[in-house]
Amino acid sequence: MPSSPKIQHPLALPALLNTIITEEGPTTLIICLSRTTFIRHLLNQLPPTHTLFTPTLDLLSNLNLANTRLVFCPSVPALLAYLSTLCQQNKSSEEGGGINGGRLMLAYPLALHAHTSSWSAQGLSQTAAALVMAGRRTGMEVVVVEPVAPHNIHEARVDDYDDGRPDDAEDEDVWKQRVPILSASSTKSGDSGRPWVGRTVETGQVFRRWFRFTEA
Numbered sequence: 001m002p003s004s005p006k007i008q009h010p011l012a013l014p015a016l017l018n019t020i021i022t023e024e025g026p027t028t029l030i031i032c033l034s035r036t037t038f039i040r041h042l043l044n045q046l047p048p049t050h051t052l053f054t055p056t057l058d059l060l061s062n063l064n065l066a067n068t069r070l071v072f073c074p075s076v077p078a079l080l081a082y083l084s085t086l087c088q089q090n091k092s093s094e095e096g097g098g099i100n101g102g103r104l105m106l107a108y109p110l111a112l113h114a115h116t117s118s119w120s121a122q123g124l125s126q127t128a129a130a131l132v133m134a135g136r137r138t139g140m141e142v143v144v145v146e147p148v149a150p151h152n153i154h155e156a157r158v159d160d161y162d163d164g165r166p167d168d169a170e171d172e173d174v175w176k177q178r179v180p181i182l183s184a185s186s187t188k189s190g191d192s193g194r195p196w197v198g199r200t201v202e203t204g205q206v207f208r209r210w211f212r213f214t215e216a
Helices: 013-022 035-045 053-061 076-092 109-113 121-138 203-207
Strands: 006-008 027-031 068-072 103-107 141-145 178-180 200-202 212-214
Touching: 013 035, 027 076, 076 109, 076 121, 103 121, 109 121, 121 141, 121 178, 121 203, 178 203, 200 203
Parallel strands: 006 141, 006 212, 027 068, 027 103, 103 141
Antiparallel strands: 178 200
């Protein structure tokens, strides 16, 4: 039986990749970025002489030969759809034992939701619940990581507004960022149609409903 879902924090991208490369057992790593953005971010973090540089690129180029499945979900709908397919795959293969355990890792979920209408406790909760359900249905250990990412790692998809968005301080603990309770699409302010923020809550508090925090 898989252990309870956890969030590994803090964890830098090189450390995350080193963990995946060195640890045994099957791993499905969901990257909440486009492949291009992830590779660019990776190259920015790893100098050419870094010991992880060549093995990491080899891993990305030969994933079919490794015990790792890498999935890119650059939007919230794409992520939710993929998690749903994991459950369906398990449901259709229950007689054969379903998916044979392993780890289900999700990287950059906060960066994915930031600057979208899902940047809220409501939106994050929907994703967290879907991830935990996918882990339970597949028998996989669920791990969430939010490696330190450059600001605007995603292009803004909705009109920016001041309150309820991530701060600009790079040293901020991402799990202490505050989000509005309801999604922007659920709250409109007056005739302007601008989102109304109202009460906010820390992102870490949202995820603690399902996850326990562990030091990486």
